[in-house]
Amino acid sequence: MLSKGVLYMLLATFIFAVMNVLVKYVDNIPAIEIILFRSIVSFVMSGVTLKMKSVPLLGKNKPILFIRGLAGALALMMFFTTLQEIPLASAVTIMFLGPIFTAMLGVWIVKEKVYPLQWVFFALSFAGILMIKGFDTRVTPFMALLGVGAAFFSGVAYNMIRKLKTSEHPLVIIFYFPLVTLPIVGTYSYFNWVMPQGWEWLLLIAIGVLTQFAQYFMTLSYQSESLSKVANINFVGIIYALGFGYVLFGETFNLLTYLGMTAVMLGVVLNVVYKNKQEKQENEALSDRLVHKGKV
Numbered sequence: 001m002l003s004k005g006v007l008y009m010l011l012a013t014f015i016f017a018v019m020n021v022l023v024k025y026v027d028n029i030p031a032i033e034i035i036l037f038r039s040i041v042s043f044v045m046s047g048v049t050l051k052m053k054s055v056p057l058l059g060k061n062k063p064i065l066f067i068r069g070l071a072g073a074l075a076l077m078m079f080f081t082t083l084q085e086i087p088l089a090s091a092v093t094i095m096f097l098g099p100i101f102t103a104m105l106g107v108w109i110v111k112e113k114v115y116p117l118q119w120v121f122f123a124l125s126f127a128g129i130l131m132i133k134g135f136d137t138r139v140t141p142f143m144a145l146l147g148v149g150a151a152f153f154s155g156v157a158y159n160m161i162r163k164l165k166t167s168e169h170p171l172v173i174i175f176y177f178p179l180v181t182l183p184i185v186g187t188y189s190y191f192n193w194v195m196p197q198g199w200e201w202l203l204l205i206a207i208g209v210l211t212q213f214a215q216y217f218m219t220l221s222y223q224s225e226s227l228s229k230v231a232n233i234n235f236v237g238i239i240y241a242l243g244f245g246y247v248l249f250g251e252t253f254n255l256l257t258y259l260g261m262t263a264v265m266l267g268v269v270l271n272v273v274y275k276n277k278q279e280k281q282e283n284e285a286l287s288d289r290l291v292h293k294g295k296v
Helices: 004-025 031-052 062-085 088-095 098-109 116-135 141-164 170-191 199-224 227-249 255-295
Strands: none
Touching (some): 004 062, 004 227, 098 116, 098 141, 116 141, 141 199, 199 227
């Protein structure tokens, strides 16, 4: 039976996939302006709910919360830009390096162990990104670099969430995203405003609402399970992106690009399977030693 943390992440991944499609649909609105709408919705929903629950808005671990908010802002600005400029599946696949950066950074930030063979799996995923860039002319070097940057900062944000564990209410963690982001995107949008038209207003609001729910379930997931067990469930997002991209936007790829996407996904899947297997063996060995010690 799937744990709560895994179920939360599966739900968050699907909601994020739908949100990505909506971002692609409003491609004439600057990515930072989309984030402005998303931040306003999140600020209001999180703030009102926290007030109703009588939970302090600013939390207890302000420096960590601020870093989480800033890293999340940078990741989203970069990711939304790639969503609008390159094929949906390519943008999502590059962002899929997020769990890899999460695990790598977790060695220093939350002191989680990375086994030697995991670095081979990490290298496989990075090789897949190089294949996508090399065999898809729609992905420019700058967009590829921007996508990797988004994945890196998402890894920082996820580690901050894990570092907070259960010391902060999930909505406080989410609240810090718009709190940090609004001054940045608000200033940019003031000087570069593009007026939404017709249905775009509804789509922009929907992006904000969907992201709020997705962030909430993702935060619950990271607070419920270890990084290695839930961070890599995001690979399901590639399946969604390929399907939505083909059906809604007519996006197709050559064989080598598909192989690159497969390499990224394979590296992540092998990483989580191997990590879980090693942790299980270590826990069993520790349990056996404790039992033996008790008998002695």
